[in-house]
Each structure stands twice: as structure tokens, then as C-alpha cells.
Amino acid sequence: MKAKEMVIISGKGGTGKTTITSSFAYWLHKKGKGFVIADADVDAADMHILLEPEIKREEEFIGKSVAEIDDSLCTYCDICRQLCRFDAISIAEDVYQIDPVKCDGCTLCEIACPVNAIVMVPQIVGKWAISNTKFGLMVHAKLNPGAENSGNLVTMVKHQAHLLSEREEIPYIIVDGPPGIGCPVISSISGATFVAVVAEPSFSAIHDMERAIETAAHFRVPHGIIMNKAGLNKENEKQVREYADKRGIPFLGEVPFDRCVVDALVKKEVAASACSSVAENLGHVFSKIIEVVDGS
Ligand code: SF4
Ligand code: SF4
Known part of the structure; x- marks a missing residue:
């Protein structure tokens, strides 16, 4: 049976998404429920800081292909440079060069080169891994600095989490999604059973x-x-609740702001295990999510 996939996202970074996802892992572990953790925040992965994974398998992630010129074959006809719409090809000291950052991988130059001097070379843009953690199996990844294709890497992380859950007959997957609303977020929520959006009571976060x-x-x-850091601005919290009511969106609960959570993060501890003040509220939130996905 396909695992139920629960994704935690937020409209912006810093709302406590990873704090809540790691606490969810702690809570499920305490309840004796099987799950795979997927850290899909591949541009700024930080779940490993809290869960200290021990890597079992690690693979390179191949992104787009980039054009490369074999100068020994090039006849300096200039066709490729004139065709490239991305200005990726230049000539310096009588040698044609391709800027791998500018190259979009469209393959036009490869097709057009009359002497087959151009080849498309796949680029290694990051790594993904499967690890053991204190709470269970985790799939995580890291995109190389400046590399693109984070949406595809997110898809790979989720795909590996599903393969693992099928192989080990694990019923749940919890995904720490990327912040924002871009391509990686769309990849992270695609095919999910449920998405929990973490909000904090500030104007921009709403x-x-x-x-x-x-x-x-x-x-x-x-x-x-999920309302995180509750108690910091009652008026904004009311606004979030009213928004949820008006749109018929389930309000899963609130997690009070507590200095203990900040201290726990500094000590690399999971909030729900270190702070009894927030553990109870988080437990109610997670119970509601499990209730919804089990009933779906
Ligand atoms: S099209 Fe081929 S032969 Fe012509 S300049 Fe480019 S690489 Fe050289
Ligand atoms: S593959 Fe496309 S973008 Fe890259 S250098 Fe060739 S023409 Fe330009």
C-alpha cells in the first residue's frame, strides 16, 4: 500500500517548519508508528543538524546537460555562437568557449555544429542519501551551491522515500518541504496526502x-x-483563524512561542522532546493530521 505522505511547508523561511517536522518525527517515533522522513528543503537542508543521520547510501544527482566544445575538431565557423540565444558561447584568443552557467542545455549548438565538435555533458549538481536517524530512516539531499534543478532533486528525494516505504512496508512519509511557492514547493506537494502550512503571526508571514x-x-x-510562535501578536493570530474559517481550511492548532524552543535548537535538540510547554500542543496538531490522512 502506498505510504500516506504528509508535507510541512511555509510561505517563507524561518517560521519553524523544520522544528515542527522534526517534532513530528519524534512524536511518531514515540507512538511506535513507522515512517520515513524526507528532507525536501534541498537548497537549505537542515534536518540533519537535529537528527544526526548516519549515511547508509549516497548517490550523485545529475542535473541538466551543458554543451562543451572539442577545440581539436572546431573549424571556427562561428555558427554556434550566432545561434545561442543565451549568449553562452564566446570566443577568446581564437578559442570558442561555453559558459556552463549561461548554457541552458537546449542542444541547438550541438545539432548545428557542422563538424560535431559539440557534445552535451551531464552535470553533477548535488547528492542524495538514505540514512539512519534516532527516529527512523531519512532521505535527504543537498544541491551544490549555485546549482539549479532543485525541483527535480525534491522529486528524487520523495521518490526514494516512497521506494523505501514500499520496500520496508512503512505506512507514513513526512516531508520537510522548501519555503516559498516556487518549483521545489510544487514538487514537494505533488502527490501528497496532506499539506500542513506553518504560519507565524507576523504581517508578512500571513x-x-x-x-x-x-x-x-x-x-x-x-x-x-498550523500557527507557530503563538502569543506574539494576538491580532494577527485572529486574522489567521478568520482566514481559515472563511476559506473552510482546517486550523490544526497552535504552538506557543517559548524561549525553550530556541534554546533547544541551539543545543541541536528536537523541540517536542526538549520542551514540555510545546510538546502537548504539537501532539494535538499531529494527532489531527494523522486522523485526516488515515481517513483519506
Ligand atoms: S559550430 Fe562547431 S565548428 Fe563552428 S565554431 Fe561552433 S564548435 Fe566550432
Ligand atoms: S546548448 Fe543551447 S544554451 Fe547551451 S551553448 Fe548550446 S545553444 Fe547555447
Whole structure:
């Protein structure tokens, strides 16, 4: 049976998404439920800091292909440079060069070169790994600095998490999604059973939360809202609740702001294990999510 996939996202970074996902892992582990953790925040992966994974398998991730010129074959006809719409090809000291950052991988120059001097070379843009952690198996990844294709790497992380869950008959996958609403977020929520959007009670975070909700709604993935850092601004919290009510979006609960959570993160501890003040609220939130996905 396909594992139920629960994705935690937020409209912007810093709302406590990883704090909540790692606490979810702790809670499921305490409840004796089987799950795979997938860290899909591949541009800024940080779940490993809290869960200290021990890598069992590591693979390179191949991204787009980039054109390369074999100068020994080149006849300096200039056709490729004139055709490239991305200005990736230049000539310096009588040698044609391709800027791998500018090259879009469109292959036009490879096709057009009359002497087959251009080949497309796949680029290693990151790594993904399967690890053991104190709470269970984790799939995680890291994109090389400046590399693109994070959406594809997110898809790979989720794909590997599903393969693992099928092989080991694990019923749940929890995904720490990327922040924002871009391509990696769309990849992270694609095919998910449920998306929990983490909000915090600041003006900009509410706006970002609304955009994240709209993204989940657009892709017709069932979703709900978790209010993190509650107690910092009652007026904004009321606004989030009213938004949820008006749109008929389940309000999954709130997690009070507590200095203990900050101290726990500094000590690389999971909030739900270190702070009894927030553990109870988080437990209610996670129970609701499991109730929804088990009933779906
Ligand atoms: S099209 Fe081929 S032969 Fe012509 S300049 Fe480019 S690489 Fe050289
Ligand atoms: S593959 Fe496309 S983008 Fe890259 S250098 Fe060739 S023509 Fe330009």
C-alpha cells in the first residue's frame, strides 16, 4: 500500500517548519508508528543538524546537460555562437568557449555544429542519501551551491522515500518541504496526502501563508494551517483563524512561542522532546493530521 505522505511547508523561511517536522518525527517515533522522513528543503537542508543521520547510501544527482566544445575538431565557423540565444558561447584568443552557467542545455549548438565538435555533458549538481536517524530512516539531499534543478532533486528525494516505504512496508512519509511557492514547493506537494502550512503571526508571514495555501489549493492537495510562535501578536493570530474559517481550511492548532524552543535548537535538540510547554500542543496538531490522512 502506498505510504500516506504528509508535507510541512511555509510561505517563507524561518517560521519553524523544520522544528515542527522534526517534532513530528519524534512524536511518531514515540507512538511506535513507522515512517520515513524526507528532507525536501534541498537548497537549505537542515534536518540533519537535529537528527544526526548516519549515511547508509549516497548517490550523485545529475542535473541538466551543458554543451562543451572539442577545440581539436572546431573549424571556427562561428555558427554556434550566432545561434545561442543565451549568449553562452564566446570566443577568446581564437578559442570558442561555453559558459556552463549561461548554457541552458537546449542542444541547438550541438545539432548545428557542422563538424560535431559539440557534445552535451551531464552535470553533477548535488547528492542524495538514505540514512539512519534516532527516529527512523531519512532521505535527504543537498544541491551544490549555485546549482539549479532543485525541483527535480525534491522529486528524487520523495521518490526514494516512497521506494523505501514500499520496500520496508512503512505506512507514513513526512516531508520537510522548501519555503516559498516556487518549483521545489510544487514538487514537494505533488502527490501528497496532506499539506500542513506553518504560519507565524507576523504581517508578512500571513501574506506568505496565504500564497502557500493557494498553491496547495491549486494542486488540489488537502491542507490545513498550523500557527507557530503563538502569543506574539494576538491580532494577527485572529486574522489567521478568520482566514481559515472563511476559506473552510482546517486550523490544526497552535504552538506557543517559548524561549525553550530556541534554546533547544541551539543545543541541536528536537523541540517536542526538549520542551514540555510545546510538546502537548504539537501532539494535538499531529494527532489531527494523522486522523485526516488515515481517513483519506
Ligand atoms: S559550430 Fe562547431 S565548428 Fe563552428 S565554431 Fe561552433 S564548435 Fe566550432
Ligand atoms: S546548448 Fe543551447 S544554451 Fe547551451 S551553448 Fe548550446 S545553444 Fe547555447
